[in-house]
Amino acid sequence: MTDHGIIVATTPLSEQYQQHFPDTAASPLATQQSVEAQLSGKTPLFSEVLAQTDFSTLQLIPADENRIKQALYAQKPEIADLAVLLSPVATAFLPELIQRAAQLTKQHFGAARQLFAPLYMSNLCANECTYCGFSMSQAVKRRVLNSEELLQEAEAVKALGHDQLLLVTGEHERKVGMDYFRRQIPLLRPLFSRLMLEVQPLTTIEYQELKQLGIDTVLVYQETYQQQAYQQYHLKGNKTDMRWRLDCPDRLGKAGIDKIGLGILLGLADWRLDAFYLATHLRHLQKHYWRSQFSVAFPRLRPCSGGIEPKVLVGDKELVQLYCAFRIFAPELELILSTRERARLRDLLLPLVITSISAGSKTQPGGYQVAPEALQQFSIDDERSPKEMAAVLTELGLQPVWTNWHPAFGRGSSCS
């Protein structure tokens, strides 16, 4: 990045990507992956698209006032428009960005804002990620909730007013994998209108089964799209296989998952570059899996027990620029803001650009009822309860939406 250019890298990005994925033959997941590739027909996987894309032309786009205005009001914004809006030069046009984003948010979502809550099923993890409080080497008390505990937690979340639940699993395929989901998800399904899942990357066939079990949304955040950084932070476990994760949303699309959540973790690497790759990813997925909806979140790295300090600090101004740029780029996109952000900033962003928030979140298994004293995955900053959040939304002239789905949708109406 430079001050005046948009996407400027020392080596052309296409070359970077050729370096990124030299060979996956050594990967334990490679065999499975090639089976999936055969099933995939003619739809290219995102990793293949990236390898064939020449990003170097973007270096030539100047970002001056005219070009920024053009990007702001583009009828069909392209990746290059997003790059312009993300550029350091565009930071000076933040008022225009916010205004345009607010206008598009209002047109597409009106005053409706979705509320949901995470429920940590487990904090087991077979990965070593240097920024995460639940990494395998961390001396944290490990726990997998059983059916009874899950129901207690679910009832506690429901009592807070929630009707859309995000199940978070940690990444431990053996102990918190398909067998566990087959037992537990049907118990939780009747309690919520929408069930979301944040889980280690799985296969297409497994996602198809999860959809039938009752999962409506799957979130899988790439963390960073930059391979050098990715490998620096992910030291052990399946998560070291960057390509398996990168092609995961393709598998979700093929499985017909209703909503696919993408995201990057801000603080690991150059956020502009990661945001740019994420937008490329989104366009690829929207093109090939046109039946799926998409959400995007930009969590900022938070202090956690035993974790690292963020390498790259993403300031509030830059965070706002990022969210606004994505609203302009993809007006229909669900944009999520985490409870790790301060209450004041959340309240300011909600009317303008954010359409979905968690509230009253506990980020440890058992956090709502079973073991509220246990260590959290990351510390949250906005501690307000869902009811308080709903009151804040109303105060802001927004409509809190708790229910926006029916369990019968997405599974051929067999589930009621």
Added chain:
Amino acid sequence: MFELGHEQFHSRLLLGSGKFASPQQMLEAISASGTQMVTLALKRLKPGQPSPDLLTPLQQAGVRLLPNTSGAVNAKEAIFAAELASELLETNWVKLEIHPDPRYLLPDPHETLLAATELCKLGFIVLPYCSADPVHCQALQDAGCAAVMPLASPIGSNQGLQNRLMLDIIISQARVPVIIDAGIGKASDACAAIEMGASAVLVNTAIATAQNPVLAARAFKLAVEAGFAGSRAQCAPAQNAASATSPVDALLDYLR
């Protein structure tokens, strides 16, 4: 007045209930619009639980509630949703919406026709949201739909009567009321839609996201009234105003 599903409606404006800031704002807009029918999504209701933010105020508004199947991506899901809505709201009216494309929310013609056929057989009063495709609209009427609801432009886009040519054909062929749904962005669009012969329009985004939704609702009320009066007044078609006094015409008249 127009007849729909064997009932008489004097308001030619139908409203959607999404995107409003608060129940109060929605109710004020409904009242200012003079509408008699408001649609709401089944997916916004928790079965068996009170709904103080949506259903309860709507039930108190004294308008007919038209449940819609938004969220269904195929006929099977839509039929299930219609049956569920029918139980919850005790109505056999349904606005059939099947849009598997979440980005533009365009209706799936194949699945819509399948679901409409089945729902009509089951005794529902079916009002299908559909593409502005004349042959598709004919087929929906053959299936027994009580109206057709072709889109003026993509839903929520406020782009107005972009599909005017096709809508004209649909209206000229119609055996049931044509209710133009989706894309109507301003009062003058609604006026033009009624003036060109549509029985009614359904509006949500244009009202709910206006700076002043209540005033917008009133504007749409007046617009559909003006449009209907205009369609009955049979104004002379547009023509070149100079023709009557043109020297060429005068000469031709003389030579006749």
